[in-house]
Amino acid sequence: GRAAAGEADFHQARLRLSLQEKLWQFYQERVSIPAEEQALARRAALDICAELRIFLHAKLPDMPLREMYLSGSLYDDLQVVTADHAQLMVPLTLEKNLWSSVPGEDTIMNLPGFWLIRRENLEYFPRGSSYWDRCMVGGYLSPRSVLEVFEKLVAGSINWPAIGSVLDYVIRPVVPSETLTLEVQYETDRRLYVDFLPLLVMDDGVSLIAKPHRLGAERHENLWRQSFRVAETTRLRALDQEDDGCRCVCLKVTKAVCKLNPALSRLTSSQLTSAILLLSEREGDWTREALADRFLQLLRSLVGHLEAGRLPCALVPQADLFCELTPAEVDELGYTLYCALSDPEVLLVQ
Ligand code: GDP
8 A cells, every 4th residue: 555655765765876976986986087196197198199199290391280189088087987988089181172071861871970081083183182082992991991990100111119118108009999099108017098080170070080880880980970079078068058957977887887887898888978968958857866866767768778779879860879789789788778677786896
């Protein structure tokens, strides 16, 4: 009867309370990274970036690049567990009259969120007119080929041991790697992975990164990936600022959960950020006291998106952020999260 229901509610509330406490404890002890550790990692990344700038300017003065810069969660306080990775953004400049962008939905692949970069006017400006023609494959600018150019340079012609000994780091390119990555050991037990990420910024502000489609089918070879990171992160922060909310904390806790649980490691920051933004559209209470409720709701919404087999990007709903997962991965993620709903504390491995 009523008493039993009341008791169940009370019980439920106590469970909630303890999940709430455990989440904050997990956040403090496991998720957030001490400021000194972050500073050391940023320092190492900056040193490497400076060396690469000098090297590229000296070795390839005519390569049309804008200034490289560091970015990623390490720079906007969204990194979790250990300060161990950063991206080195390498913006390429393209001649406007020689290259045009084709949205993925207008191609035979019908993939919103990906783009082709097509070479134009070849009859008037023959191959070789653009520096980046050397990376043209079948009439399109190939992100893989761009990555290879940098790979040859960074992995092949830079004397990393010499630079490392000057900086007092051990630096080596990671091979094989999907993207081009440098491993920097900056203390005996501390490693930082720096991804080299070539990037195109289009006139309308769309940024495209040279990070190949994960399901490496041949027809996907030339696709550039639209980056939503800056826009999504900015939006998340702005919402938190408006209502003093805990969306970023919720994101970091969930990122840590995914980093520490191998069965969830496929879930990316971008997917989690979008899921939180979508949840924010229908859920208003993001106070610190509501963290456990929002966390559970986030898990539930992820299960829902996985069941639907699709996660719309919060800012560009046509783009499906699950499109690079295989059906088996979707099932495994869905199953793991579904089981976690009844016992979420198992996710907070210490
Ligand atoms: P974390 O790596 O999970 O901590 O999350 P980040 O927010 O740092 O995201 C880094 C990932 O997003 C990398 O895999 C990048 O390849 C990808 N990414 C997509 N767009 C961008 C971008 O504009 N900047 C950076 N730094 N990474 C991007």
